[in-house]
Amino acid sequence: MDWATIKLKTILAKEVLVESFREQTPSRAESVYVLLVSTFLAILLITNLITAKYFVIGTILLTAGAITYPFTFLLNDIITEVYGKRKAKLAVWLGLMASIFMVVILQIANGVPIYEGSPVEQRTFQSVFSFTPGIVLGSMVAYLVAQFTDIYLFSFCRRLTKGKHLWLRNNVSTLISQLLDTIIFGVIAWIVWPLLDLSNVSKPVAWSTWYQVIIAEYIFKVIFTLLSTPLVYLGVYATKRWVKAL
Numbered sequence: 033m034d035w036a037t038i039k040l041k042t043i044l045a046k047e048v049l050v051e052s053f054r055e056q057t058p059s060r061a062e063s064v065y066v067l068l069v070s071t072f073l074a075i076l077l078i079t080n081l082i083t084a085k086y087f088v089i090g091t092i093l094l095t096a097g098a099i100t101y102p103f104t105f106l107l108n109d110i111i112t113e114v115y116g117k118r119k120a121k122l123a124v125w126l127g128l129m130a131s132i133f134m135v136v137i138l139q140i141a142n143g144v145p146i147y148e149g150s151p152v153e154q155r156t157f158q159s160v161f162s163f164t165p166g167i168v169l170g171s172m173v174a175y176l177v178a179q180f181t182d183i184y185l186f187s188f189c190r191r192l193t194k195g196k197h198l199w200l201r202n203n204v205s206t207l208i209s210q211l212l213d214t215i216i217f218g219v220i221a222w223i224v225w226p227l228l229d230l231s232n233v234s235k236p237v238a239w240s241t242w243y244q245v246i247i248a249e250y251i252f253k254v255i256f257t258l259l260s261t262p263l264v265y266l267g268v269y270a271t272k273r274w275v276k277a278l
Contacts, residue, residue, distance in 0.1 A: 059275075065115055068271070069123045076130065077131065080135075082099075092252070098253065105206045106264055107123075110268055112182075117183055142162055166222075170220035170221030182209035202264045203258065210250065210253040218249075
């Protein structure tokens with residue numbers, strides 16, 4: 033058999049393998065994982081879009097992103113519990129890529145010339161969908177640190193408790209990672225970046241305002257985490273049932 037024939041058979045074998053892979057039906061475990069990650073990404077992107085709005089509950093000042101962002105930790109804990117650390121880390125990296133892509137597209141959309149008959153004015157569009165570099169940098173760094181901390185702490189507590197006490201590893205990992213997320217974002221976006229900004233457009237937030245917002249946001253996240261513990265149990269149970277792991 034000459035070399036050309038061997039090469040042709042190798043190419044044909046690869047084509048058959050690729051085609052069989054394309055036609056392969058995803059398993060239930062793969063389908064549920066895609067569903068969980070898709071929900072994780074959707075919530076993360078929604079958080080990035082609404083976080084510029086602030087609201088008050090009584091005397092507590094919060095960002096609108098505080099409503100949705102804690103759900104990303106809930107979903108990440110479910111993914112870590114059912115699929116393991118590697119699949120959870122993949123979800124985090126996909127979230128970072130999706131966030132960067134969203135920021136790039138919004139910047140392009142802000143820059144293209146507006147049609148004079150556009151129902152949304154340029155000024156309005158920019159005020160809603162413009163991201164300052166400090167907020168982008170702060171949110172990205174805080175996201176990576178907090179999500180990976182959550183995964184590692186959750187996995188560590190799972191090994192420590194030998195797979196028992198889901199409520200413990202969920203709360204410990206989430207409360208610590210949420211604290212890191214809140215502080216890192218607040219420091220970079222509201223203090224570090226304004227000091228580095230040569231345009232002098234932004235100024236550092238006063239300490240009295242900074243710590244009040246940080247404390248208020250974290251208290252809100254603590255309450256949400258504690259109240260959402262049953263949702264973690266429900267999510268893990270339902271996911272395992274769907275993938276026939278029980």
